Every structure is written in C-alpha cells, then in structure tokens.
Amino acid sequence: MSHDKCEVLKWGRVAQPARCLCRASRSSARFVAPLGCLVSRQKHTLPDLPYDYAALEPHINAEIMQLHHSKHHATYVNNLNVVEEKYKEALAKGDVTTQVSLQPALKFNGGGHINHSIFWTNLSPNGGGEPKGELMEAIKRDFGSFTNFKEKLTAVSVGVQGSGWGWLGYNKEQGRLQIAACANQDPLQGTTGLIPLLGIDVWEHAYYLQYKNVRPDYLKAIWNVINWENVSSRYATCKK
Numbered sequence: 213m214s215h216d217k218c219e220v221l222k223w224g225r226v227a228q229p230a231r232c233l234c235r236a237s238r239s240s241a242r243f244v245a246p247l248g249c250l251v252s253r254q255k256h257t258l259p260d261l262p263y264d265y266a267a268l269e270p271h272i273n274a275e276i277m278q279l280h281h282s283k284h285h286a287t288y289v290n291n292l293n294v295v296e297e298k299y300k301e302a303l304a305k306g307d308v309t310t311q312v313s314l315q316p317a318l319k320f321n322g323g324g325h326i327n328h329s330i331f332w333t334n335l336s337p338n339g340g341g342e343p344k345g346e347l348m349e350a351i352k353r354d355f356g357s358f359t360n361f362k363e364k365l366t367a368v369s370v371g372v373q374g375s376g377w378g379w380l381g382y383n384k385e386q387g388r389l390q391i392a393a394c395a396n397q398d399p400l401q402g403t404t405g406l407i408p409l410l411g412i413d414v415w416e417h418a419y420y421l422q423y424k425n426v427r428p429d430y431l432k433a434i435w436n437v438i439n440w441e442n443v444s445s446r447y448a449t450c451k452k
C-alpha cells in the first residue's frame with residue numbers, strides 16, 4: 213500500500229513520531245493512529261494510554277481516567293465504527309438523505325474519538341511547568357506572556373457552557389496561535405480550521421468524580437500534567 217494515501221495522524225499525533233500503521237496489528241498498536249487508515253476501511257480502535265490510569269494522580273485520579281478512557285472514549289470509537297458502516301452503505305446506495313441524517317452522529321462520535329486521542333497525549337505524569345523553545349516564543353508573541361496565555365485558556369475553558377473543550381490551536385493561514393472553545397465533541401480543525409495543539413476536556417466526565425461541580429479547580433490542577441513536549445511537537449509539525 214502506498215503510504216501517502218493514508219490519512220494517518222492528521223488529527224491525533226500521539227506520543228511517537230508520525231508513522232503509518234497500515235501493516236501494524238491492532239494488538240501491537242500501542243500508539244495506534246486515531247483515525248486509522250481510512251483508505252483500507254480499517255475499523256477505528258481505542259488507543260492505549262501512554263501511562264497508567266493512576267499516573268496523573270493527585271491531579272486527575274485513576275477512577276476518572278479509567279472511566280474516561282475505557283468507557284467514554286471507547287463508546288465514541290464503537291459508535292463511530294457503527295456510523296461509518298451505515299454511511300458506507302448509504303454511499304453505496306446513493307442514498308443522500310441517509311448520508312445527511314448520519315452527519316450529526318459522525319461529527320459527535322468522530323469528534324469524540326479525535327479529541328480524546330489528542331487529549332491523552334497532551335497529558336503526562338512528567339508534565340507541568342512551561343513549554344520551551346519555539347512554542348514558548350510563539351506563546352509570548354501571540355499572548356504577551358505564558359501567564360496571560362494560561363489565564364486566557366483557563367478562562368475560556370471554565371466558561372464553556374455545558375459540555376465542550378478549550379483549545380490552543382494554530383492558525384496556519386495567519387501563522388499564529390489562537391485559543392478557542394468548542395461545544396460538545398465538535399473537533400477543532402473540522403469546525404474552525406485551527407490545527408489542534410492542546411485540548412482541555414471540560415465535560416463533567418473529565419472531572420466530576422474528583423472535583424464535583426468546581427470546574428475551576430480541575431482547570432487549576434490540569435496545568436500540572438500538561439505534556440509540553442507533545443504540544444511542542446504538534447506545533448513543530450503543523451508549521452512545516
């Protein structure tokens with residue numbers, strides 16, 4: 213298979229350099245490409261976490277991580293596969309009405325899979341602190357200072373009404389970083405065009421078991437586990 217036909221890692225570059233997993237077995241795909249190879253119609257699979265469920269404690273506890281990954285993310289993956297099968301059938305039949313009716317479910321479950329695949333790699337038990345190098349320079353250029361950036365992304369994330377995500381994204385046309393909020397599981401790039409660098413999940417399932425209704429406390433804690441190496445690597449990649 214020609215690897216240049218694979219839409220691998222377009223959305224969710226994970227903890228390793230980009231690589232096509234067309235020929236990798238699912239069982240060995242620890243860092244599986246979040247969207248797999250669409251050309252081969254391979255079913256999407258739940259990527260393993262690059263750390264243990266308890267690894268982010270005390271900032272995010274093991275119970276949250278286990279449910280979030282093994283139940284919530286897994287459900288998005290399973291539903292995405294079901295929707296894609298139906299979509300494929302509708303395409304084959306030329307049934308445009310059904311194709312259109314499936315789009316909300318595709319957006320929700322596809323977005324859920326994309327977003328969480330990014331989110332896990334944006335976190336690390338060795339995270340926290342501040343970014344370095346080009347990313348830090350860009351943050352200072354576009355937000356004035358790292359403190360300003362942190363405050364702004366925190367405020368935007370806390371302010372999401374209901375369920376959604378706060379994002380740091382890259383505006384490729386303008387060559388600058390931007391902060392954005394997305395509702396529900398709307399994927400950042402698919403809905404705004406910004407390339408996702410850092411996503412903060414502010415659905416209640418991401419924090420309620422530990423922080424109850426106090427979303428701002430979760431937002432304070434999450435900065436201690438942000439994997440700046442991963443965010444920097446995404447930034448370097450999308451600038452190419």
Ligand SMILES: [Fe+2]
Pocket residue numbers: 280284328413415417418
């Ligand atoms: Fe989530």
